[in-house]
Amino acid sequence: MAPLRICSLLPSATEIVCALGLVDHLVAVSHECDYPPEVRMLPTITKSRLETGGFSGAQIDAAVSEGLRGHAGLYVLDEELLARLQPTLILTQELCEVCAVSYDQVQAAVRALHGDQTILSLEPTSLAGVLETVTAVGLAVGCPGRAAALVATLQQAFQPGVTSAPVVARPRIACLEWIDPPFSGGHWVPEMVSVAGGLDALAAAGDRSRRLTWQELAAADPDVCVLMPCGFDVEGATEHYRQADLPEEWQRLGAVRAGQIYATDANAYFSRPGPRLARGIEILAEILAAPETGLTSGDGWRRIVSAVS
Numbered sequence: 001m002a003p004l005r006i007c008s009l010l011p012s013a014t015e016i017v018c019a020l021g022l023v024d025h026l027v028a029v030s031h032e033c034d035y036p037p038e039v040r041m042l043p044t045i046t047k048s049r050l051e052t053g054g055f056s057g058a059q060i061d062a063a064v065s066e067g068l069r070g071h072a073g074l075y076v077l078d079e080e081l082l083a084r085l086q087p088t089l090i091l092t093q094e095l096c097e098v099c100a101v102s103y104d105q106v107q108a109a110v111r112a113l114h115g116d117q118t119i120l121s122l123e124p125t126s127l128a129g130v131l132e133t134v135t136a137v138g139l140a141v142g143c144p145g146r147a148a149a150l151v152a153t154l155q156q157a158f159q160p161g162v163t164s165a166p167v168v169a170r171p172r173i174a175c176l177e178w179i180d181p182p183f184s185g186g187h188w189v190p191e192m193v194s195v196a197g198g199l200d201a202l203a204a205a206g207d208r209s210r211r212l213t214w215q216e217l218a219a220a221d222p223d224v225c226v227l228m229p230c231g232f233d234v235e236g237a238t239e240h241y242r243q244a245d246l247p248e249e250w251q252r253l254g255a256v257r258a259g260q261i262y263a264t265d266a267n268a269y270f271s272r273p274g275p276r277l278a279r280g281i282e283i284l285a286e287i288l289a290a291p292e293t294g295l296t297s298g299d300g301w302r303r304i305v306s307a308v309s
Contacts, residue, residue, distance in 0.1 A: 004141060007087035009046060009077075012274035013122055014039055016137045017091070019275045020146045027085045032231075035268065035276075043085070045078045089140055090119045124273045125187045126206055127158045127195075133273065150275065157278035160195045161285065171288055172201040174222035174255065177266070178229050180244035182212040185228055188273060196284035198224070218249040225255045226287060227304075228266035234302050237263035241304060261305035262287050269300050 007028045008014040014033040017026060023038055028045040120140050124130045131151045138147020173193050175185030186209035190200035201222040202212065227237045241263060255261060264270060269280035283301045290296065296303040 004089065005085065005087045006141070007045060007082065007085065007090045008033060009090065009092045010122060010272075011035070012133075012272040013091035013137065015272065015274040015276065016134055016150075017141065019134075019150055020138060020141065020143050022141055022143065025141070027087055028081065043081060045081050045085075046075050047078075048075055088117060090117060091137070092119060092121055093123050122273075127188050127191045127277070130188060130273045130277060131155060131158075134275075154275060154278060157281065158191075158195060161197060170197060170199045171223040172220070173198040173284070173288075174201045174217065174220060174225045175203075175270075176225060176227050176229070177209045177271075179227060179240055180246070182214065182217055183209050184212055185209060185226075185270065188277065189228075189270060192270070192277065192281050192284060195281050196288060198284065198288055214247050214249040218252065221253060222255050223258070224260040224262070224287065225253065226262050226264060226284065228264045228270040230271045231267055233265040233267050234263050234300065237266065238302065238304050256305060259303065259306045260291075261303065262290075263302050263304045265300040 004022070004025045005027045006017055006022070006025050008017060008026060009030045011030065011033045014026065014029050015035055017023065018036050018039065023036070026039065026042055028043045029039050030046045031044045031048065032046075033039050033042075033044075118140065120136065122133045122136065124133045131154060134147050134151050134154065135144075138144045138150075175189050175193060177183040177185045177189075184202040184207070185200075186203050186207045188205075190203045190205045190207065193200040194205070201220040202217075203209075227241055229237050229240050232240055241261075250256060264280075264283055269276050269283055279300060283298065286293075286295065286298050287301055290303065
C-alpha cells in the first residue's frame with residue numbers, strides 16, 4: 001500500500017487531521033490553513049484571486065459577488081504542485097464557493113494525476129455533521145479508533161450545559177457572519193448558541209447563512225450581537241465593525257444601547273467546522289455570562305461597544 005499523503009484544501013480538515021495525530025502525513029494545505037502552527041511550514045497549494053487588503057466589509061462583499069458572477073472561482077489551485085506531490089488523499093468540499101477551491105476544479109486536476117487518489121468531500125451543516133466528518137476522515141486515513149475518541153470528546157462539548165433559565169428567558173443572540181451588509185450565521189451556529197444557553201434571533205439550526213436587511217435585524221432586536229465575520233480574528237472583526245457604514249436601525253438595537261456587542265475570532269472558533277467549535281460554544285457562554293461576571297474579554301472574544309447612558 002502506498003504511504004498516506006494528505007492534501008488538505010480546508011482549514012477545518014487540516015485541524016481534524018492534526019487532531020488525529022497525522023500532521024506528518026500532510027504534504028500540502030490551503031493558503032488559509034494556519035492551525036496548528038506547524039502546518040504553516042507546509043507547501044500551500046491554493047491562493048485567492050481577490051486582493052482585499054484594506055477593503056471595508058462592503059467592498060469585500062462587492063468583490064466576492066463580482067468574482068462569483070465571473071464563474072472563474074475565487075481561488076486558484078496549483079495543479080503543477082499537486083502533480084509533483086502526488087497525494088493519495090485530497091480533502092475538499094462542495095458546500096460553499098466562497099470558502100474554498102471548487103470541487104469541479106479539484107476533480108479536473110486529479111484526472112491529470114498518475115496513480116490512485118481519493119477525494120473526500122466534507123460538508124457538514126450541523127454539529128452532528130461535524131462529528132460525522134471526523135469519523136469520515138478517520139476512516140479515510142486508517143485511524144477509526146482515534147476518530148471515535150475525538151468524536152466522544154466533542155460530543156460531550158456539544159451537549160447543552162445546565163442552565164437555570166427557561167427557554168423563554170434565554171438571551172436572544174444575533175450572530176453576524178458579516179456586518180456590512182449583515183449576514184446571519186448559519187448551519188451549526190444556531191446550535192452553538194442553543195448549547196451555550198441562548199436563543200438565535202436570526203436563524204434556526206441548519207439554516208444557511210443569508211443576507212439580511214437592516215430592517216430584519218431591527219425587527220429581531222436581539223439582546224446580544226456577536227460579530228463573527230468569516231475569515232477574521234478578534235482584531236479583524238473589530239476593525240471590520242469600525243469601518244462599517246451602520247445605519248440608524250443599528251443604533252436603535254437594544255443590544256447596541258446596552259453595550260452588548262462582541263467581536264470574536266470567527267476564523268478559529270466559528271467559521272471552521274472542526275474541533276475548535278467546542279471553544280466557540282464556550283465563548284458564547286462566556287459572552288452570555290459577561291453582564292454578571294463583569295468580564296469584557298477572553299480568549300477569542302472582546303466587548304467592543306459600551307452601554308449608552
